[in-house]
Amino acid sequence: MAMIDKDAFVASLNQDPEFAVAGRFFNGSMKLDMGDDPVLLTFRDGKLANLSTANTFDAADVAIRGSEEDWHEFLQLVPKPFYHDMFAAVVREGFEWSGDVVTLFAYYGAFRRMFDVMRQNATL
Template sequence: MRATLAQMQQRLHDTPHLLRLGRLFSDTVLLEVDGAEFYLTFRDGRLETIVEGPSRKTPWRFALRTDADALAQFWQPIPKPGFHDIFGLVKIGRGRIDGDILALIKNLRFFKEFMGLARAESRTEELA
């Protein structure tokens, strides 16, 4: 997971339109996968740090909690219904989003496209 996140970080920094979309986004997001915590701290749209948990003292704005198999399906080139979107994961009971949801909604396109950056082929920006 750590390597995948590092790859997503690199792709984000190589994607000008995402950096533009996220230019006002400076927050920490908790990504929890099978209980393992990853604190993703964004600054002005760039993913500044990826810090592994567990941590009880790291503040975060919103969290996406899911499992590795669901994420693997989410990152397929053509995901199955429900696995095609982070809200789909929630809908089918394979994900949970909590915290400051409005902060997520205000930056929804940015965050969904960021999450799509690990998709197996390069259609991330349209599938996210």
């Protein structure tokens, strides 16, 4: 995950009290296709248990795809309009999501906080 400091992101997310509350029951996975740098995030009991390089055949409960340029805009500390939130970025910009809609929206608060923490650990 070249756009963020992977180790700092995992540590920050697992220590974040807002994420701990919002994601406390989440057991699942999310695949992020960040241009040429796909990653697989695996969550257990509301903690980010593993962050690894994803391959084409990795399945995930939720997947989000975007170009490297779109991720660069999204990960800015102060993003421009419609890059401030993943739902807005999917609806108005070049991001796509797929997977289990129930999981996506049941844990959207946790995912939103996760992306905020990801921004704080960006290496742009």
